Amino acid sequence: MESITYDRFSSASEIAQDEINHTAPKFLPELGRQNRKMYIISGVLALYMLILTMAVGIKLSQVSQEVADVTFSLKTIESSIKEASNPLQFEIPPLNPELIVQGPCEENWVFFKDSCYFQSTIKQSWQSAENNCIRKNAHLVVVNNLDELDFLSSIVKLQVSYWIGLVEKEEGQWSWVDGMDFKATEHYWDEGQPDNWDVIVNGEDCGQLHGRIRVEKRRHWNDADCTLSCPYICHLQFSLG
Ligand SMILES: [Ca+2]
Ligand SMILES: [Ca+2]
Structure with a gap:
């Protein structure tokens, strides 16, 4: 009986050990693969977000520069239209008050x-x-x-x-x-x-x-x-x- 009991006990232990030895190797690699997949997906998403952010930043900078260029062009056109409306008129530049005095001269x-x-x-x-x-x-x-x-x-x-x-x-x-x-x-x-x-x-x-x-x-x-x-x-x- 003792031998049988020992055998049964031994068999149960072996079965338990066998379950540990066989179940763990099957589960852990699967978990590792899932984690690696998650890491890769997270990394790709982070990289994608970084590229997207940089692209948006560059585009905003380009749009800002184009707006500035258009504004400058409009001012130039406005100035040209004013000049063209009366080509014989001429605007005198502002005089430097440190250099200019009227003295005995007539106005202007x-x-x-x-x-x-x-x-x-x-x-x-x-x-x-x-x-x-x-x-x-x-x-x-x-x-x-x-x-x-x-x-x-x-x-x-x-x-x-x-x-x-x-x-x-x-x-x-x-x-x-x-x-x-x-x-x-x-x-x-x-x-x-x-x-x-x-x-x-x-x-x-x-x-x-x-x-x-x-x-x-x-x-x-x-x-x-x-x-x-x-x-x-x-x-x-x-x-x-
Ligand atoms: Ca000549
Ligand atoms: Ca000449």
Whole structure:
């Protein structure tokens, strides 16, 4: 009986052990595979969310830049329409109050050293500009020295060219409108000027204070087609006597 009991007990134990040995290896690998699957799915989802977030961020940045570009274009178009509605009108740039005083000059003229200067608010051909200055008992400005050139450079609008009192009556023969000897004064031609560039149509026989792209202390001269409409600067020497 003892042997039988022992055998039964032994058999039950073996069965239990057998169940442990056989059930566990079957269950654990299955659980591991499911966990790995979950980890992979979670990882893929996290990666997908990261890519989605980055894509949305980049798109928002692009849309923001496009909105800024469109806004800039609209402002440019608006400015062009205003200019086109009256091409002969010209807006004078704001004057620097530290440099500009009216002094003894009339209203809308500015005083520098012993002279008064007038910036036009309209664009005209060189001859019409000179005629308008004469009607004000003045002439288109004759630029005698660097101080005057730098003063004019400081009051005019960037990227705009202004008629001055310089004219080429015969090719190569430049003269000042007030009769001053051109050869006796310093010359401040811009680089590559005078180039008589528009030779086929009218030639370039009238002098300008040349427009610039960048802000620079000193503006130089350009020869241009006299029939072009440009703003201009009149000059009147002020006599204290
Ligand atoms: Ca010329
Ligand atoms: Ca030129």
